[in-house]
Amino acid sequence: MNFKAHVIMHSTPEALDLARIQFAFTVSFHIVFPALSIGLASFIAVLEGAWLKTGKPVYKELCLFWSKVFAVAFGMGVVSGVVMAYEFGTNWGGFSSFAGPVTGPLLAYEVMTAFFLEAGFLGIMLFGWNKVGPKAHFGATLMVAIGTLISTFWILASNSWMQTPQGFRIEGDHVVPVDWFAIIFNPSFPYRLAHMAIAAFIVAALVVAATGAWHLLKGRRDPAIKKMFSMSLWLLLALTPIQALVGDAHGLNTREHQPAKIAAIEGIWETEKGGTALNLFGIPDMDAETTKYAVSIPHLGSLILTHSWDGEIRGLKEFPKQDRPNSTLVFWSFRVMAGLGVLMIVMSVAAWWLHRRRKLFDARWFHRFALAMGPTGFITLLAGWVTTEAGRQPWVVYGVMRTADAVSPVTAQQVGVSLLAFVIVYTIVFGTGIYYLLKLLRHGPALPGSHTHTPESTSDGSARRPLSLPQQSIEGA
Secondary structure, eight states, X not given: OOBOOOOSSOOOHHXXXXXXXXXXXXXXXXXXXXXXXXXXXXXXXXXXXXXXXXXXXXXXXXXXXXXXXHHHHHXXXXXXXXXHHHXXXXXXXXXXXXXXXXXXXXXXXXXXXXXXXXHHHHHHHHHOTTTSOHHHHHHHHHHHHHHHHHHHHHHHHHHHHHHSOOSEEEETTEEEESOHHHHHTOTTHHHHHHHHHHHHHHHHHHHHHHHHHXXXXXXXOOHHHHHHHHHHHHHHXXXXXXXXXXXXXXXXXXXXXXXXXXXXXXXXXXXXXXOOOEEEEEEEETTTTEEEEXXXXXXXXXXXXXXXXXXXXXXXXXXXXXXXXXXXHHHHHHHHHHHHHHHHHHHHHHHHHXXXXXXXXXXXXXXXXXXXXXXXXXXXXXXXXXXXXXXXXXXXXXXXXXXXXXXXXXXXXXXXXXXXXXXXXXXXXXXXXXXXXXXXXXXXXOXXXXXXXXXXXXXXXXXXXXXXXXXXXXXXX
16 A cells, blocks of 8 residues: 645745654654663662662662652653654654554543643652652552553554554555554564663663763762662663574564564675575665675575575565665664674673673672663664665555655755754753753762652751752752
């Protein structure tokens, strides 16, 4: 199926490119904050549960500290997410009109279930320590953590339907839902949901590990630093190999439903009979229809992508030029994601080896390694989204609606001005927010023996504003 949008005034190719750049810019800023808050919400719930079970104050100290970080990340995620909702109307009116009957309800379900759940219990989680009992507070923390995962469910359901659409029919100039179960649980959804959820936990674990490494390098050896450093590394040891397996299954699913994307990711132009080589490195040339300077390993592509020695992978030349993704872009974005993923596994195994030798908290070389790996979770996350979204092109709803037909009838000047405004505002607002987050992380959990206030209490008994506690703590430090 292929839908051709009809509008009164078509946008120019320049406007389309600028609209795509603008959405890529805003969504890239947005995704890093929810990913961090999804992972931290579950981490905080585990910490609070451990405190209730053991009574050890170190868990509550960590819970209070990471709740501050979560609050800032959650707030910036909400603000950056609102902007994208407006972009659907301003820049992507064709898509909203055509696919709105499917994507609109899915996003509404996310607001009605996840966002209301998070918003309803977030205040208790952050400021209810002295207002409700410990078990009730833990329940609120669990609700926030569950809410972040429910949000992931609905957002990935909507995006996955755009990748592998089913359960609908086309009437006139828009889709009509026929089977909501088929729409939500479309062929790529389970793999993409698992991949994204695990990625969020890995992002948070790397930030926690890097924070612990920073304080270990600065000479802190108190229980809070050691505990969060150790917990994050154990989580990485468990999740990074699982993520590799989930990614492999996701690749098999993509080969079945989006073969052009796989060909572009691997830089494969010709369909090789009797086994496909894997291009480790190279420079795909879209005009020359070849991958220059390719370093290939025979049959490895078949082994990885089909799990057989002589499996066949369709080359990009089997698809019309207008239906090919940009191989140069996704070839390298995928390799950034995969390469950093291998480094994460190496880091986790090294941590296990140091733990066995009882040198985990003394190996400064490893602490520097863990600190350097802190941002790689975000880089890997963005590289993965570039791969999946750019690899879907030139379709906005794969095989159904082209991206060129989804854009609103806007001019390049209109989109360019708004893009410039976004760049300026985002740099100021989110640059300040990121700076504030780094200050929080640099300050770290409360030192042993120091008096730790709960978020709603002060020495004079007055109530604090939501963001005043982290600020006072930093300034006091």
